[in-house]
Amino acid sequence: MERVFTPLDCLLPAGNLKFCLLILNQPFDRGHFHCLWSKAALRACADGGANHLYHITEGSQDSFLPDYISGDFDSIQPEVKAYYKAKGCELIETMDQDFTDFTKCLQILQKKIEEKGLQIDLIVTLGGLGGRFDQTMASVETLFHATNITPFPVIVIQESSLIYLLQPGKHKLQVNTGLEGSWCGLIPIGSSCDSVTTTGLRWNLANQVLKFGTLVSTSNTYDNSGTVTIKTDKPLLWTMAIKL
Amino acid sequence: MLLVLLWRRPLVGRSAICARISRWAARSYGACLYAAGLPPARRFLPDYISGDFDSIQPEVKAYYKAKGCELIETMDQDFTDFTKCLQILQKKIEEKGLQIDLIVTLGGLGGRFDQTMASVETLFHATNITPFPVIVIQESSLIYLLQPGKHKLQVNTGLEGSWCGLIPIGSSCDSVTTTGLRWNLANQVLKFGTLVSTSNTYDNSGTVTIKTDKPLLWTMAIKL
Numbered sequence: 001m002e003r004v005f006t007p008l009d010c011l012l013p014a015g016n017l018k019f020c021l022l023i024l025n026q027p028f029d030r031g032h033f034h035c036l037w038s039k040a041a042l043r044a045c046a047d048g049g050a051n052h053l054y055h056i057t058e059g060s061q062d063s064f065l066p067d068y069i070s071g072d073f074d075s076i077q078p079e080v081k082a083y084y085k086a087k088g089c090e091l092i093e094t095m096d097q098d099f100t101d102f103t104k105c106l107q108i109l110q111k112k113i114e115e116k117g118l119q120i121d122l123i124v125t126l127g128g129l130g131g132r133f134d135q136t137m138a139s140v141e142t143l144f145h146a147t148n149i150t151p152f153p154v155i156v157i158q159e160s161s162l163i164y165l166l167q168p169g170k171h172k173l174q175v176n177t178g179l180e181g182s183w184c185g186l187i188p189i190g191s192s193c194d195s196v197t198t199t200g201l202r203w204n205l206a207n208q209v210l211k212f213g214t215l216v217s218t219s220n221t222y223d224n225s226g227t228v229t230i231k232t233d234k235p236l237l238w239t240m241a242i243k244l
Numbered sequence: 245m246l247l248v249l250l251w252r253r254p255l256v257g258r259s260a261i262c263a264r265i266s267r268w269a270a271r272s273y274g275a276c277l278y279a280a281g282l283p284p285a286r287r288f289l290p291d292y293i294s295g296d297f298d299s300i301q302p303e304v305k306a307y308y309k310a311k312g313c314e315l316i317e318t319m320d321q322d323f324t325d326f327t328k329c330l331q332i333l334q335k336k337i338e339e340k341g342l343q344i345d346l347i348v349t350l351g352g353l354g355g356r357f358d359q360t361m362a363s364v365e366t367l368f369h370a371t372n373i374t375p376f377p378v379i380v381i382q383e384s385s386l387i388y389l390l391q392p393g394k395h396k397l398q399v400n401t402g403l404e405g406s407w408c409g410l411i412p413i414g415s416s417c418d419s420v421t422t423t424g425l426r427w428n429l430a431n432q433v434l435k436f437g438t439l440v441s442t443s444n445t446y447d448n449s450g451t452v453t454i455k456t457d458k459p460l461l462w463t464m465a466i467k468l
Binding site: 100129130131132133134135136137138140141144145159160161162163183184185187188189190191192211212213216218219220235239241 | 324353354355356357358359360361362364365368369383384385386387407408409411412413414415416435436437440442443444459463465
C-alpha cells in the first residue's frame with residue numbers, strides 16, 4: 001500500500017488537508033504561523049512555545065488563543081502563563097521527565113482529537129529544528145515515538161526546513177505546490193536502511209543502502225515530475241526546503 | 245593544539261587568527277569581514293578556500309585570490325564541501341608536518357536541516373580522512389562523534405553550558421555506560437524510538453566518561 005502525501009499542502013491557503021497545529025519552544029516564521037494558525041482544527045503549545053505565540057501575536061493575543069498549553073512549565077514565562085490562564089486556555093501540567101514536552105503534547109493532542117471526533121489528515125509542528133542541537137535531535141526522537149501515539153503523519157517545520165519520518169514501505173510525495181524550495185534529502189537517522197529506491201529526484205536511489213558513514217542523501221533536488229516516490233525497508237527521514 | 249580560529253561574527257569580542265577556514269566559513273564569515281571593511285592590521289586571510297565555488301560570492305573570491313589565498317576547486321559531487329575541505333586540510337597538515345591535537349569546524353549546525361545532517365555525515369567519514377578528532381561548533385552547540393570504546397571528556401573549562409546529550413544517530417548502540425552526567429547510563433541501549441539522551445546535564449565532577457560499543461554523537465552547550 002502506497003502512502004500518498006503532499007507535505008506542503010498545509011501552507012497553501014487553499015490546501016485540502018485538515019490538520020492540528022502544535023507550537024514548540026523555538027522562534028518561528030511569521031508567514032508560516034499565520035497560514036497554519038488560520039487553518040488548524042486544534043492549536044496547542046508545548047511549554048515555552050506559548051512564549052513565542054504570545055510575542056508573535058503582540059497586540060492581538062486574544063485573537064490567537066491556543067486550545068491548550070501543556071508541559072512541565074519550566075520554560076513558559078509567568079506573565080504569559082497568567083495571560084492565557086485568564087483567557088480560559090487549558091493548562092495541562094505534564095511532569096513525566098522520561099518524555100519531552102513535544103512528545104507529551106502530542107499524546108494529549110491525540111486524546112483530544114479522539115474525544116472531539118475530529119477528522120484530520122496530519123499534525124503540523126512549528127519549531128523544533130533550530131537552536132540547540134540536542135533539541136533538534138529530540139524532535140526527531142518524538143517523530144519515532146509518534147507512530148505509537150497517533151495514526152496521523154506528523155511533520156515538523158521551522159524556517160525553511162521540513163522533516164517527516166517515512167515508515168517502512170512505499171510513499172508518494174506530491175511536491176508540486178509551488179512552495180517547495182530547491183533542496184531535499186533522505187536521512188537514515190537511527191539506523192541504516194538496506195534498501196531504498198526513489199523516483200522523482202535529481203539523484204535517485206536504486207535499491208541502495210543509506211547509512212551514516214556510507215551514503216546519506218543531502219543537497220538533493222527534484223526532476224520536473226512534481227512527484228517523489230520512496231520505497232524503504234526501515235524508517236527514513238525525509239527533509240525538504242520550504243520557500244520563505 | 246592548532247590555533248584556530250574561533251572566528252565569530254565580527255561583533256563578538258573574542259577573536260583569534262584564522263589559520264584554517266572552510267569554504268563554508270569563508271562564505272559566511274569572509275563575506276561578513278570583507279563587508280565590514282576591517283583595517284589591514286586586522287584582516288583575516290585563510291590559508292586556502294576550497295569547494296565547487298557555487299556559493300562563494302564573486303567579489304569575495306576575487307578579494308581573497310588577489311590577496312594570495314590558495315583557491316582549490318573540488319568538483320567531486322559525491323562528497324560535500326566540508327568533507328573535501330577536510331581531505332585537503334589533512335594533506336596540508338602532513339605536508340607541513342604540523343603537530344596538532346584536533347580540527348575545529350565553525351558552522352554546520354544551523355539553517356538547512358539537510359546540511360546539518362551532512363555535517364554529521366562528514367564526521368563519520370572523518371575517521372577515514374584524519375586521525376585527529378573533529379568537532380563542529382555553531383552558536384551554542386557543539387557536536388563530536390565518539391568512536392567505539394572509552395572516552396573521558398573534561399567539562400570543567402567554565403565554558404560549558406547547561407545541557408548535553410548522547411545521540412545514536414547512525415545506528416543504535418547496544419551498550420552505553422556513562423559517569424559524570426545528571427542522568428547516567430548503565431550498559432543501556434541508545435536508539436531512536438527507544439531512548440536518546442537529550443537535555444542531559446552534568447554532576448559536579450567536571451568529568452564525563454562514556455563507554456560505547458558503536459559510534460555515538462556527543463553534543464554539548466557552549467556558553468555564549
